[in-house]
Amino acid sequence: MARSKRKVPGLNASSTADISFILLIFFLVVTSMDTDTGLARRLPNPPDPNQEEEDVKVKGRNVLVVQVNMNNEISYYYGDQASRVAQYNVQPSDLYVIAKEFIANPSNKANMPEFHPADPPLPLLGAYPVTKNHIISIQTDRTTKYDVYFQIQNELVRAYNDIRDEFALSKFGKHFADIVPESDEDLAVRGVYPMKISEAEPKQYGGN
Amino acid sequence: MPELNTSSLPDLIFSILFFFMIVTSMREVTLKVEFEVPQGTELQKLEKKSLVSYIYIGPPTREYRAKLGTESRIQLNEDFAEVAAIHEYVLQERESMQERDKPFMKISLKMDKNTQMGIVTDVKMALREAWALNISYSATKRQ
Numbered sequence: 001m002a003r004s005k006r007k008v009p010g011l012n013a014s015s016t017a018d019i020s021f022i023l024l025i026f027f028l029v030v031t032s033m034d035t036d037t038g039l040a041r042r043l044p045n046p047p048d049p050n051q052e053e054e055d056v057k058v059k060g061r062n063v064l065v066v067q068v069n070m071n072n073e074i075s076y077y078y079g080d081q082a083s084r085v086a087q088y089n090v091q092p093s094d095l096y097v098i099a100k101e102f103i104a105n106p107s108n109k110a111n112m113p114e115f116h117p118a119d120p121p122l123p124l125l126g127a128y129p130v131t132k133n134h135i136i137s138i139q140t141d142r143t144t145k146y147d148v149y150f151q152i153q154n155e156l157v158r159a160y161n162d163i164r165d166e167f168a169l170s171k172f173g174k175h176f177a178d179i180v181p182e183s184d185e186d187l188a189v190r191g192v193y194p195m196k197i198s199e200a201e202p203k204q205y206g207g208n
Numbered sequence: 209m210p211e212l213n214t215s216s217l218p219d220l221i222f223s224i225l226f227f228f229m230i231v232t233s234m235r236e237v238t239l240k241v242e243f244e245v246p247q248g249t250e251l252q253k254l255e256k257k258s259l260v261s262y263i264y265i266g267p268p269t270r271e272y273r274a275k276l277g278t279e280s281r282i283q284l285n286e287d288f289a290e291v292a293a294i295h296e297y298v299l300q301e302r303e304s305m306q307e308r309d310k311p312f313m314k315i316s317l318k319m320d321k322n323t324q325m326g327i328v329t330d331v332k333m334a335l336r337e338a339w340a341l342n343i344s345y346s347a348t349k350r351q
Binding site: 016035036045151 | 228246254257314316317320324325328335336339343
């Protein structure tokens with residue numbers, strides 16, 4: 001038998017490029033590379049129905065109350081009885097300054113949070129005096145615009161982030177953002193300035 | 209002039225194609241509500257999409273407006289829902305997650321700027337009761 005000299009003809013692959021181009025364009029169009037960003041918050045545990053509703057006793061000086069009424073006007077007051085004068089017509093950016101001073105209480109004012117030695121002791125810092133009992137409470141009306149609430153949250157988180165950043169720089173010589181999460185340094189900074197924004201249920205006030 | 213050898217072109221295109229296939233995440237739901245999320249500065253990325261469930265709140269899109277009005281409504285999965293349905297939704301979403309991921313479940317709240325706080329608070333309360341405590345107020349970066 002004569003050996004066949006026939007070669008297998010090469011498959012014409014010139015259109016593969018076109019086909020994959022079409023597929024590529026399809027995926028290019030449907031791809032959404034944008035990652036969702038947002039302000040991360042943690043909600044408190046649900047209220048225990050078996051437990052009698054007990055008023056959590058917080059000393060007045062540890063409380064900063066931010067209120068937003070139905071007209072989206074922001075006001076704030078310190079919980080301390082002696083200096084309980086509400087300030088009106090506050091802008092969200094003002095709250096940044098106010099919250100920053102309140103959280104750190106650098107000049108140890110009487111109407112701002114008291115210092116306690118950290119208990120249990122913080123890593124690296126030990127029994128560092130901290131304002132751990134402070135609380136910032138945001139109260140809104142049911143008709144308040146979500147945007148205003150969000151801007152307040154944003155400013156408060158910004159205050160915490162900056163205060164932590166300054167502290168991390170002065171103590172550990174690095175930015176808070178550069179500290180490895182869950183490391184000793186991270187826990188120390190978070191321990192000194194724990195984020196205490198109360199997500200309390202809204203109250204009816206300011207009109208009807 | 210010699211012809212350009214294009215025999216490796218399909219391979220090249222294929223590798224780009226595979227890249228896009230991998231990074232693609234198709235939008236799973238058709239939105240029935242419109243929302244413009246607020247702008248903020250202290251935002252964090254939601255890293256793992258498999259951990260995130262979404263709740264959309266905003267005024268209904270035009271085609272539903274005649275029936276439902278322009279008040280903000282909640283959308284879970286494909287449909288409008290009431291606050292009471294959130295508990296069930298969270299449980300379902302949690303059920304569909306892998307066991308080791310369950311504690312890290314996150315809820316992304318995509319809410320319209322002009323939504324009233326009443327509905328937001330009700331949703332938050334429902335989330336608390338369903339023990340879905342990690343939330344993220346979805347927002348875009350302010351320039």
